[in-house]
Amino acid sequence: MSAEKLKAAIREFNATQDKYREFGANDTEPDSVFQWCLYQHYRGENHHMPKTADDWDLYSTVKGVGVAARALTSKLKKCLTVLDRTTIKQQREIKELLESELWRVY
16 A cells, blocks of 8 residues: 555654754754655655755754765655555545645645
8 A cells, every 4th residue: 555655654754864863854944845845746846856965954064964865865765756656546545644744835
């Protein structure tokens, strides 16, 4: 079931945020970047793929922040891949899941 896979991928992203919290990954800004990217991708809109510490609005002066940025990008890409594999039949369930998970954009 695609909704369960997406929910699991979102949980992985959240765990990655927790893992890299010393770089600011658990702050409002990176979470907003994630939610907006997921939302725009779901709607078929063009969006910038965040890759760097600046893209994610992480603490760019902290040594090792690039690792955190790449990890967040990797987990975001996993979510986007799950969305891309969603069938028309699963759309309603996916929409409901996104409406509950992406509270910053809905």
